[in-house]
Each structure stands twice: as structure tokens, then as C-alpha cells.
Amino acid sequence: MADKHTDVSAVEKIKEASRGLRGSLAPELAADTSHFEDAAAQLLKFHGVYQQDDRDTRRQRSDAGLEPDYAFMVRCKIPGGVLTADQYLVLDELAGRYGNGTLRVTTRQDNQFHGVVKGDLKRTIRALNDALVTTLGACGDVQRNVMSCPAPLPGGLRDQALAVARQISARLLPRTRAYHEIWLNGNQVAEGAPAPEPEPIYGERYLPRKFKTAIASPDDNCTDVYSNDLGFVVIPDGDSLAGFNVLVGGGLGMTHGKKVTYPRLADPLGFATPEDVVQVAEAVITVQRDYGDRRDRRHARLKYLLDDRGLDWFRAQVEQRLGRPLRPPAPVRISDVHDHLGWHDQGGGRSFYGLFVENGRIQDAEDAQLRTAVRRIVEVFRAGVHFTPQQNLLLTGIAEERRAALDAMLADHGVRPTGVISTVRRWSMACPALPTCGLALAEAERALPGVIDELEGELERLGLADVRLTVRMTGCPNGCARPYTADLAFVGRSADKYTIFVGGSVLGTTLATAYADLVPRRRLVAQVRPLLERYRVERLPGEGLGDFWCRIGVDELRNSAVAEPAP
Ligand code: SRM
Ligand code: SF4
Secondary structure (H helix, E strand, O other): OOOOOOOOOHHHHHHHOOOOOOOOHHHHHHOOOOOOOHHHHHHHHHOOEEEEEOOOOHHHHHHOOOOOOEEEEEEEEOHHHEEOHHHHHHHHHHHHHOOOOOEEEOOOOOEEEEEEOHHHHHHHHHHHHHOOOEOOOOOOOOEOOOEOOOOOOOOOHHHHHHHHHHHHHHHOOOOOOHHHHHHOOOOOOOOOOOOOOOOOOOOOOOOOOOEOEEEEEOOEOOOOHHHOOEEEEEEEEOOEEEEEEEEEOOEOOOEOOEOOOOOEOOEEEEEEOOOOHHHHHHHHHHHHHHHOOOOOHHHOOHHHHHHHHOHHHHHHHHHHHHOOOOEOOOOOOOOOOOOOOEEEEEEOOEEEEEEOOHHHEEOEOOOOEHHHHHHHHHHHHOOEEEEOOOOOEEEEEEEHHHHHHHHHHHHHOOOOOHHHOOHHHHOEEEOOOOOOOOOOOOOOOOOHHHHHHHHHHHHHHOOOOOOOOOEEEEOOOOOOOOHHHOOEEEEEEEOOEEEEEEOOOOOOOOOOEEEEEEEEHHHHHHHHHHHHHHHHHHOOOOOOHHHHHHHHOHHHHHHHOOOOOOO
16 A cells, blocks of 8 residues: 555544544434534544535524534435335335435435434434445445446346446445444444454545446446446446446546646546456555545545546556456447436336436425325335436336326326426436535525526427436536536536536536536526527537537637626
8 A cells, every 4th residue: 555645634634543434423422412523524424424504594593603503414325226115115214204304316326314413313324224225335435326227127237237336335335343333233342442343445544535436338328427436338248248348537526716626537447347347446446545645635536646647557557456457448339328217118017117306305395295105106016216316216116007006196196297397307407505515605406496497498489398408506516416417507606606517418428618607596597598599500410409519619609609688
């Protein structure tokens, strides 16, 4: 392993002193307080828990001399997003009992509970664990949830890819028993005693930064594979898996105004057989462990290591660890992407239904009782629930002849069927942002539905309502709803102002470019209108919106576009 730096970041010191992610978590959890101190809050992330406070009331509480209204986000780590009916019912129950009454499907196929108070954390995590769902490593400087296509399509390739996702996830799970001790009532290791178990892959400082892995297929990049640190693209041989093209160095986070931070798409590294794939993942992750930047967390993702040292250097490191050269990648290109919504054949007389969940929030509202509908369907049909990387869910294993009964149950609860959702809404995503996210600069989940209402009208007027396009909004430039691979994105800049990005693609193979800055929310659609009009007139046959904008270029788009004046 590389020499320890003396000037490592504060988080590195916290990890190193934590004795296998224990730190002072256990005593602080037992203390009669509403929150954890900073160092413990950092370690908490590795256990899948984020300390947050209600941003809506932060200022008033501070003015009134009150402490922030602390609550916790608990993220379940669900490889490939696949849950059994029983597991989903436990999640639903916990959302009502300890969370804020909602489940939140994430862009990495997980579920998040928001609003869990400190005193309920242990009960929440224990109940999840009893249902064989973990939160360990859902956040923190480790391998995050491994993504894989959630659609149980016939043919078996998806199942094989899911099995690989699960193997990688299991192999890269932290070995520490701290999780067991703190949340599941294992025996406590005495304070000050060294960690009793080694971390063979991570070592005592874990990784320099979060690490993300996804599996995709050439004909379906639903996992947005190029935005991951490590990606695997399925290379089929008929209905079986010949292996994977290995991609490295994707990542989207950036900071406004800091050019040294940037989104980056992954590069092809080589080819791995299904037997090799876990070993390749381990080799890649240990190169990042040993050489990733531990001084500056803004420069610590694998993408910066790749740009600093070069792909050839990186490949040589991986090959050295494998003890053999990597075969070159197979010549395939990403050709399509699916959201898997609506009815699909699953084989064996079974079907699955892809249900649209606006911005991933499964909740009951006055007009539609979505959470109740999903729970009832899972209870009655014993449906499996698979979370998609587009923040939607698939209800799986439905007997062919019961399709109509499921449709009727959705209708009874006011849930609109996929067919009536506009194309633009169906392909849109927003991150949670305010009021839970501590890093949000502007609204996202609460603002995007209104912006989409406006866009729907505009696209309809221009005759573009059927064009498949991805529109994404985030409350800050960290990129949690993957704005930089979308056709059109609104990235939070300051309260109610956004940077508009254009020119990514539905396929997730192109990066968007900043087009306009500091645009007030109410002006977003007006600002984009001239670009839509130009697309309508000048696009080539079959050309996507982002592809068109990318071809024209933002400078030319800016020159020609005169947005309507502000009212
Ligand atoms: Fe994210 C941090 C939510 C996917 C890039 N992300 C956060 C935190 C935990 C805020 C914090 O650090 O205090 C957010 C919690 C908000 C809340 O209230 O729930 C948060 N990220 C999310 C989720 C829930 C967004 C969503 O709409 O679903 C996604 C959870 C995924 C999961 O289940 O694991 C989520 N985050 C992503 C993605 C997309 C992806 O992975 O496919 C990205 C861009 C890809 C990447 O990592 O490069 C992403 N999140 C970040 C970053 C920037 C990382 C960077 O390299 O700069 C941060 C901030 C950080 O790490 O310092 C962040
Ligand atoms: Fe928070 Fe920013 Fe991620 Fe949105 S993009 S959840 S505001 S960190």
C-alpha cells in the first residue's frame, strides 16, 4: 500500500482512528441527545445513515435559539434494486413507523427513509436486517450499491448479470463487525481496543472516496454505466454471458466555479470473463485505495486518478494485481436504453408492470394513494419489487391473467397508468434536495413537477410531445440525479436559480455542457424554448434532442437563441 500522507484530510484521520468504523458511535447512540458529534456523523455514513436537519425550519429555529430539527436519512443497499414481496412490506412498514411516511427510490436502485429520529435508528436497522436488507456501505468511502438492470426479462442474461452484481457487492462489503455490534446488539469491543478483525480489501482507512459500480447491456444502458467509477457492459453469447467490457473512471460530481472538478464518462479498460469479474473489480478498487488522493476530497474520486496518471498506467496497475494482461474490450456500442415501464412478458406465464414514481417518492397524496396501492398489490399479488435506476419500480411475477386486476387496483387508488404519463415526465428525475439534503443550494424534487408541467405544454405546442428526452434537476452540482448525462438539466446554483445544461443523451454516452447560468426557476422553460424550436426545424431524421444540441454546440445555440424577455 502507498505510504501514508502526513497531510491527509480530516475524514482520513477519523477513519483511521475509528477502529473499524466504531469510533464513538455506540456511546453517542446510547446518549440522550438528538444528534451525533461531527466525527461520529462521518462514520455513521458507512453504516448507511446520514445526519440531516430540516432545512425548511433551520433559520427560524436558529433565530429562536433552538437547535436544528435533527433527523436521519437511512439508505438501504439493494444490489440490482431487487426485493422480495416480504422485504418490500417490511420497508413500507418502517417508512410509516419510523420514517416520514414515504419511501424514496434512489437513482442507484436503493430505498431511503427520511425523517428517522435518533432514538429509532437502531430499531429501524435491526428490522431491516431481520428482513435481510442491509444499510452497511450504502454511504461512505466504500463500494456503494452495485447497479444492474432490474427487469426480469426472459432469456436469463439479466439474471446472470444480477448474480454478478450480488457477487461483487458481497465481496466488497466491509468486513468490520462494528455494524453488528452497534445496531444488532453484538458484543461491544472495548473503547481503545484495536479493531478485532482485519479489512483485507479496504485496510484501516477504507477508500479515499465513495466508489460506484454498475452493470449494463449494449442494448439497454438503464444503469447509466458510464457515470460509474467501475462499469461492466455485458457481452452476450446467445443467451449466456461471454463476459464484460470493463469501464473505469466515470463520475459526475463537480463544484460550481471550480474547473478542477468536473463530470467524466468512464473509459474502456479491457474485457473480463464472468469468472474473472470479481477479481477485476477488486484489482481496480485496490489501485484506487492505494493511489487515490487522500488529501483533497474534491480530487479523490477514481476519475481524477485516471486523468492524473493516464489509462495505460492504470491498466498496468490492474494487470500487475491480476498477474496477467487484460484482454482488449469487445467492439460493442451502447445502442438503446429502456425504462421498463408498463406491462412486459417475464416468461413462464408471468408478467411485470413498470410503475412510474415521480422523482422516486412513494407516498400517499390526496389525489393518488401510491404507497397504499403498491403495498396492497404486493400483499395481494405477492409481487416482487424491483427499483429502477430511473427512480421507478417494477412489480414482478404477476400471473398473465391477473394483469387487469392489477390495473384496476392502481386505478382504485387514483394511480395513473404509465400510458397516460407524458414522455417528458416519464423520463425525468430530480434529487431530494430541500428540505433534507444538507448540500442543496436550490429546490429539485419539489420544483421539477411544476417545471415539467410547463415543458409538457411547450413540447405539445411544438409537436414534440413524443420525443424521448431526459430532463433532470438537482439542487446542487454534485449530480445525484445524473444531470450531466441528460439531454436537458437544471442544476441548482443558488436559492431558486439554476445552471442549464444541454447536450447529454438519452443513451447516457455524452456529457452535457453548461448553456446558461443563474436562471431563475420561473424562467427555465422560457430560456429553453428557442432551443426546442431550433430542434424542431433543424434536427436530422431520428436525431435525439441532446444529440442535436451537442452537434450544434452551445456557442452557436447561444448566438442564435433570443429568449423571450422576462415578464
Ligand atoms: Fe448523491 C451526496 C442523495 C446518487 C453524487 N447524495 C449526497 C447526499 C448524501 C448529501 C450529503 O452528502 O449530505 C444526498 C442525500 C440527500 C437526501 O436528503 O436524501 C444524496 N445521491 C442521492 C440520491 C438519493 C439522489 C436520488 O435522487 O436518488 C442518490 C442515492 C444513490 C444510492 O442509492 O446510493 C444519489 N449521488 C448520486 C449520483 C448518481 C449515481 O450514483 O448514479 C451521483 C453522481 C455520480 C457520482 O457519484 O459521481 C451522486 N452525492 C453525490 C456527490 C458528489 C460526489 C463527487 O464525486 O463529487 C455527493 C457529495 C459528496 O460525496 O461529497 C453526494
Ligand atoms: Fe443534495 Fe446536491 Fe445530491 Fe441534490 S445533487 S441530493 S442537492 S447533494
